[in-house]
Amino acid sequence: MKALSQKRRHPLAAIALLLMGLLLTGGLYAVATTVNEAKASTTSFSANDTEEGGKLFAANCATCHGMGASGTKDGPSLVGVGAAAVDFQVGTGRMPMQMNGPQAYKKPAQFNDEQTHQLSAYVASLGPGPSIPEEGLLDAQGNAAEGGELFRVNCAMCHNAAAAGGALTRGKFAPALADVSEKHIYEAMVTGPQNMPVFNDANVSPEGKRDIITFLKQIEANGSPGGADLGALGPVSEGLFVWIAGLGVIIAFTIWLTSRTS
Amino acid sequence: MSATSTANAPAFVAKTKGGRITDFVDQRVGGSGILREFGRKVFPDHWSFMFGEVALYSFVILLLSGTFLTFFFDPSMAETHYDGSYTPLKNVEMSVAYSSSLDISFDVRGGLFMRQVHHWAALLFVASVSVHMLRVFFTGAFRKPRELNWVVGGVLLILSMAAGFTGYSLPDDLLSGNGLRIIDGVIKSIPVIGTYISFFLFGGEFPGTVIISRLYMLHILLVPALILLMIVIHLFMVVVHKHTQYPGPGRNDGNVVGYPLGPVYAAKAGGFFFIVFGVIALMAAFFTINPIWNYGPYDPSPVSAGTQPDWYIGWVDGALRLMPGVIGDFHFEYVIFGQVLTLNVLLPALVPAGLVFTILFMYPWIERWITKDDREHHVLDRPRNAPTRTAIGMAGFTFYCVMWAAASSDLIATHFHVALNDVTYWLRALFFIGPVIAFIVTKRVALALQRKDREIALHGRETGRIVRLPHGEFIEVHAPLDDYKRYKLVGFESPVPLPAVPNEHGVVTRKEKRRAALSRWFFEDRVAPASPAELEAAHGHHGQHEAVESAEGQKTLSH
Numbered sequence: 001m002k003a004l005s006q007k008r009r010h011p012l013a014a015i016a017l018l019l020m021g022l023l024l025t026g027g028l029y030a031v032a033t034t035v036n037e038a039k040a041s042t043t044s045f046s047a048n049d050t051e052e053g054g055k056l057f058a059a060n061c062a063t064c065h066g067m068g069a070s071g072t073k074d075g076p077s078l079v080g081v082g083a084a085a086v087d088f089q090v091g092t093g094r095m096p097m098q099m100n101g102p103q104a105y106k107k108p109a110q111f112n113d114e115q116t117h118q119l120s121a122y123v124a125s126l127g128p129g130p131s132i133p134e135e136g137l138l139d140a141q142g143n144a145a146e147g148g149e150l151f152r153v154n155c156a157m158c159h160n161a162a163a164a165g166g167a168l169t170r171g172k173f174a175p176a177l178a179d180v181s182e183k184h185i186y187e188a189m190v191t192g193p194q195n196m197p198v199f200n201d202a203n204v205s206p207e208g209k210r211d212i213i214t215f216l217k218q219i220e221a222n223g224s225p226g227g228a229d230l231g232a233l234g235p236v237s238e239g240l241f242v243w244i245a246g247l248g249v250i251i252a253f254t255i256w257l258t259s260r261t262s
Numbered sequence: 263m264s265a266t267s268t269a270n271a272p273a274f275v276a277k278t279k280g281g282r283i284t285d286f287v288d289q290r291v292g293g294s295g296i297l298r299e300f301g302r303k304v305f306p307d308h309w310s311f312m313f314g315e316v317a318l319y320s321f322v323i324l325l326l327s328g329t330f331l332t333f334f335f336d337p338s339m340a341e342t343h344y345d346g347s348y349t350p351l352k353n354v355e356m357s358v359a360y361s362s363s364l365d366i367s368f369d370v371r372g373g374l375f376m377r378q379v380h381h382w383a384a385l386l387f388v389a390s391v392s393v394h395m396l397r398v399f400f401t402g403a404f405r406k407p408r409e410l411n412w413v414v415g416g417v418l419l420i421l422s423m424a425a426g427f428t429g430y431s432l433p434d435d436l437l438s439g440n441g442l443r444i445i446d447g448v449i450k451s452i453p454v455i456g457t458y459i460s461f462f463l464f465g466g467e468f469p470g471t472v473i474i475s476r477l478y479m480l481h482i483l484l485v486p487a488l489i490l491l492m493i494v495i496h497l498f499m500v501v502v503h504k505h506t507q508y509p510g511p512g513r514n515d516g517n518v519v520g521y522p523l524g525p526v527y528a529a530k531a532g533g534f535f536f537i538v539f540g541v542i543a544l545m546a547a548f549f550t551i552n553p554i555w556n557y558g559p560y561d562p563s564p565v566s567a568g569t570q571p572d573w574y575i576g577w578v579d580g581a582l583r584l585m586p587g588v589i590g591d592f593h594f595e596y597v598i599f600g601q602v603l604t605l606n607v608l609l610p611a612l613v614p615a616g617l618v619f620t621i622l623f624m625y626p627w628i629e630r631w632i633t634k635d636d637r638e639h640h641v642l643d644r645p646r647n648a649p650t651r652t653a654i655g656m657a658g659f660t661f662y663c664v665m666w667a668a669a670s671s672d673l674i675a676t677h678f679h680v681a682l683n684d685v686t687y688w689l690r691a692l693f694f695i696g697p698v699i700a701f702i703v704t705k706r707v708a709l710a711l712q713r714k715d716r717e718i719a720l721h722g723r724e725t726g727r728i729v730r731l732p733h734g735e736f737i738e739v740h741a742p743l744d745d746y747k748r749y750k751l752v753g754f755e756s757p758v759p760l761p762a763v764p765n766e767h768g769v770v771t772r773k774e775k776r777r778a779a780l781s782r783w784f785f786e787d788r789v790a791p792a793s794p795a796e797l798e799a800a801h802g803h804h805g806q807h808e809a810v811e812s813a814e815g816q817k818t819l820s821h
Contacts, residue, residue: 144352145349145350145354147350148350148354148558149354152558152561152566153563153564156558157564157567158567159567160566160567160568161564161566162553162556166567166672166676167567167671167672167673167676167682168682169681169683170681170682171682173676174567215350218349218350219556222350224550224553225368225374225550226374226378226549226551226553227378227546227548227549227550228550230549230550232553232556233673234437234568234569234570235570235573235576236570236669236673238573239385239573241545242385242389242545242573243389243573246386246389246541246542247389247390249541250316250386250390250538250541251309253534254309254312254313254316254534255309257309258307
């Protein structure tokens with residue numbers, strides 16, 4: 001260090017300092033722009049994405065949804081459903097559908113993130129529709145209590161107050177919401193997949209959706225304060241439990257207590 | 263006491279201090295006499311006799327845990343904002359009742375455990391009452407002289423359901439509010455007076471501001487007092503009647519074979535109380551029940567999916583779910599003189615439950631009338647030895663279970679991946695044909711078991727040893743039963759149909775003809791127990807096989 005301080009009045013010191021400053025700013029700028037680019041790519045699509053997505057669509061989806069996604073008697077038109085719908089349906093494995101039925105089941109995703117992105121790009125290019133939500137709405141840092149109220153009023157009648165799922169008519173159902181990612185919850189609300197109604201921004205504001213996600217994530221993280229939750233299905237599983245386990249154990253004891261005689 | 267008869271005789275003086283205190287108390291309350299009487303009371307030993315005890319102990323646990331909960335519960339419907347430690351409900355507007363229930367769950371030390379003890383004990387209480395009643399029915403223990411005690415038991419069942427309903431409605435959460443709304447709807451469906459009763463009960467239009475405190479008074483005062491009264495009457499009658507016993511050697515309608523209450527039985531019963539308490543405490547510690555924090559505060563607008571009542575009210579809920587709104591063009595709602603008559607609520611809510619309880623209460627008298635059996639019965643029937651009664655019981659049980667299953671139709675649909683509509687259609691069909699199938703199958707099973715008993719009594723158990731006789735015949739060796747086991751298989755009554763008999767005027771009334779027809783229906787299919795003569799013949803030489811078979815054929819009618 002002593003050597004360095006002795007050379008601080010060296011004629012080349014100013015040049016060296018200038019060089020260092022330029023390198024630092026340039027380097028930081030370069031890093032900052034790549035970050036910007038990466039972020040931009042989640043919300044906007046390149047022409048290449050759309051083109052690749054079109055190929056994937058023709059190969060995997062057009063059988064039911066038709067060429068150009070204009071729909072056939074086996075599948076609806078996807079013009080105007082938006083990138084969010086594709087990201088949800090393909091990202092949760094519901095599409096491509098395993099078989100025809102009242103409702104597509106969640107299963108391991110059939111396409112990787114890049115392919116899903118390309119498919120979204122293609123469908124989004126067909127017409128304007130809900131786009132993939134921005135990160136800020138998916139942080140689960142909203143107001144859980146208000147989210148809970150919104151959930152009970154808008155969602156609990158199908159998904160159950162504890163988000164354990166419920167039955168709909170003719171084989172349709174509302175799935176349980178544990179382990180569903182924040183992004184997919186949000187996309188489901190704006191696109192209304194399967195038999196779910198659409199909750200647009202006039203209906204439940206983006207802030208409200210963030211609160212609902214916060215509520216769901218918080219009750220999931222809270223677990224069950226009272227012990228094993230028996231599926232959070234309410235009195236039916238409680239009744240089954242008391243009849244089978246409760247009475248079963250007690251009958252075993254009564255047999256033990258009276259086994260010495262009779 | 264000699265002291266009272268002869269004044270000058272020296273009074274008994276105990277040697278130790280403890281003895282003197284005991285003697286002092288005994289001379290004033292007569293404890294030794296009570297102990298002598300009750301300590302010698304003989305109870306037969308069988309596991310199926312202990313469900314009444316389970317119910318009694320659950321009730322004691324309910325009183326204890328319930329008292330703890332009353333210290334912290336506030337049955338007020340005043341509005342407040344939650345300020346406890348459960349963050350997903352922070353600052354949410356709710357009633358004081360719900361808020362204090364949440365405080366019991368999260369902010370009172372041991373509160374959640376006690377709430378869960380109370381609720382699990384309630385479920386177990388009604389379950390053990392029900393199983394106890396099933397045991398009494400299927401063994402014929404309701405027969406003379408116990409008909410009235412059967413009725414008291416039925417009243418206890420209804421009271422325990424009432425206690426449960428008024429209890430789980432108290433927290434004022436979404437689930438219990440939905441349940442109250444259904445009750446309100448059922449009350450309002452009663453013609454003419456329904457709306458008046460509803461307004462009287464809720465103090466105005468549902469939900470009002472008084473229902474929780476009213477239910478609370480019923481729950482902690484009236485219903486438990488009535489249950490206690492009924493339990494006292496029930497146990498008093500058990501002491502008067504003595505306990506029933508299963509058939510066995512040396513047991514008859516004039517004795518009770520078992521152990522005296524003191525000391526063995528008292529110790530066992532005392533220990534059993536702690537076993538029941540322990541089982542309930544373990545359930546409460548490890549398994550959550552009624553997680554009210556999941557449901558949120560009551561608000562008349564939302565209804566959660568999977569809204570069911572506790573299990574004992576489930577069958578009534580199931581009947582409501584099964585009722586169709588319309589059948590084709592036929593609808594169930596009428597307007598008569600400006601009054602709306604909604605049969606699609608009134609019929610399912612009141613008729614199946616009314617049917618079940620009417621038959622339940624009247625059954626001892628129905629059977630008594632059909633069989634003209636006016637004797638006292640202290641020896642129980644094995645269910646197979648009363649095939650028609652067992653079949654009737656199973657038909658009723660199936661009827662109940664179909665409605666019970668219907669209350670969980672949505673969960674059956676989601677968990678077995680079938681359509682909710684199909685579940686409902688199947689259960690609607692089973693509602694009518696299920697009891698019939700159960701009746702036929704049960705009766706055939708009972709008769710088949712009787713025939714198996716008869717076969718074993720006559721020929722002994724198959725040993726699986728095949729022996730070749732000197733002349734070449736192969737036979738399987740049957741091991742004869744010992745006398746005790748055989749008694750169980752042959753020592754039962756097998757009544758025959760009672761034909762119609764003329765009354766004192768020599769007329770066979772129409773009612774008597776109906777009774778005779780029912781008696782034939784009750785007893786025509788029967789397998790008679792092996793008679794001593796048949797046993798004698800069967801235990802002779804094996805060559806007499808054919809003779810025995812033919813005798814058997816003559817003895818048993820139609821089968």
